[in-house]
Amino acid sequence: MRFLSTLFVMIMLAFSAALPATAAGPLPADTAPSPAGIGIRLLDIPASTKDDPRARTYIIDRLAPGSEISRRIQVENNTGAAQTIRLYSGSAHIVGGAFIGEEAGSSNDLSTWTAVGRPQVDLPAGGKADVPVTIKVPSDAPEDELYGAVWAEVRSAADKGGVVQANRVGIRIYLSVGPGNGKPADFSITSLTPSRNQQGNPQLSALVTNTGGRALDVTGDLRLTAGPGGLSAGPFGIQNATTITPGKAENVIFTLPPELPNGPWTAAVALKSGLLEKAASATVTFPEAGQGETAAPAADTRLQWLAPAAAAAVLLTALLISILLMRRRRRRLSAPEAAAPAAGTRRAGRRNADATR
Numbered sequence: 001m002r003f004l005s006t007l008f009v010m011i012m013l014a015f016s017a018a019l020p021a022t023a024a025g026p027l028p029a030d031t032a033p034s035p036a037g038i039g040i041r042l043l044d045i046p047a048s049t050k051d052d053p054r055a056r057t058y059i060i061d062r063l064a065p066g067s068e069i070s071r072r073i074q075v076e077n078n079t080g081a082a083q084t085i086r087l088y089s090g091s092a093h094i095v096g097g098a099f100i101g102e103e104a105g106s107s108n109d110l111s112t113w114t115a116v117g118r119p120q121v122d123l124p125a126g127g128k129a130d131v132p133v134t135i136k137v138p139s140d141a142p143e144d145e146l147y148g149a150v151w152a153e154v155r156s157a158a159d160k161g162g163v164v165q166a167n168r169v170g171i172r173i174y175l176s177v178g179p180g181n182g183k184p185a186d187f188s189i190t191s192l193t194p195s196r197n198q199q200g201n202p203q204l205s206a207l208v209t210n211t212g213g214r215a216l217d218v219t220g221d222l223r224l225t226a227g228p229g230g231l232s233a234g235p236f237g238i239q240n241a242t243t244i245t246p247g248k249a250e251n252v253i254f255t256l257p258p259e260l261p262n263g264p265w266t267a268a269v270a271l272k273s274g275l276l277e278k279a280a281s282a283t284v285t286f287p288e289a290g291q292g293e294t295a296a297p298a299a300d301t302r303l304q305w306l307a308p309a310a311a312a313a314v315l316l317t318a319l320l321i322s323i324l325l326m327r328r329r330r331r332r333l334s335a336p337e338a339a340a341p342a343a344g345t346r347r348a349g350r351r352n353a354d355a356t357r
Helices: 109-113 304-339 348-357
Strands: 038-042 059-063 068-076 081-097 100-101 114-116 119-125 128-136 144-156 164-179 189-196 202-210 217-224 234-237 243-246 249-255 264-272 276-284
Touching: 038 144, 038 164, 059 068, 059 100, 059 128, 068 081, 068 119, 068 243, 068 264, 081 109, 100 144, 109 114, 109 128, 109 144, 114 119, 114 144, 119 304, 144 264, 164 264, 189 276, 217 249, 234 249, 234 304, 243 249, 249 264, 276 348
Parallel strands: 059 164
Antiparallel strands: 038 068, 068 128, 081 100, 081 119, 081 144, 114 128, 144 164, 189 202, 202 249, 217 234, 217 243, 217 264, 264 276
């Protein structure tokens, strides 16, 4: 049987409500509008990651060999008709800054460790179903970071030519395997490069290197200041997050309006992945076409004051302590002199007389 190319769509819902800090719990059902078609979302997150926006959207965890976790997902049918929805786990990989879910039936270690509580659900129009998902890491699993997804899929009936159309939505899984918490997430902004794309729009590429131990989903904004005639522009955002695996580097690209002057500009980028944030700036000029000159950015300008301020605070504290110690020493040295009477005075004579008695 021939199959029409499957439409792979990763619909990830973002939520703003907070959970209690003491335990994992469900996200409120009304925190985001229901998508058209088939929808899927994560209901549970660990209390330890309740403030991380990525953990509200994706299954993200680090597990030691021999341990397991359970999460609940919710599947919605907003197609306007009853649907039979298949549920399954699958493998995924990261390439070119994108998280790619592989075709149905593909697998990796993570997908074989992931069990979906129900292989399918039959939902009426507007219906919902909560389904448990369990990830159990075998005791002999090697230390690694693996990627996968939990999918909800609907398929059309085969047409006369035997063609079946499949549509699916999914929730990403980022799983790090190993003891302890592992190497923390981190990244650096290596360079800023101005350019123009084929449509003539100016672009700025921030080369981001993942220097940590976990995959990143980098988003952020760009602000332009000190432009021609003192102009400022922005902030400009990123349409899609750029996903970067540990040890790799990818360009985070901002596309700007075509009428933007070439510059020069002071370009300031502020990038983040979850709770991790970095910023850098450089002077750039957009070319008439193609790629412009790459600039090495300054360090995070929002944190540059910390090192000199800390050094000044230490120096000032040491100086104050030295002054206090000197004053205390002087007082101790002057105290006996003040107590002793001057020679030849009546008080001195009385003291001598008392001493001879």
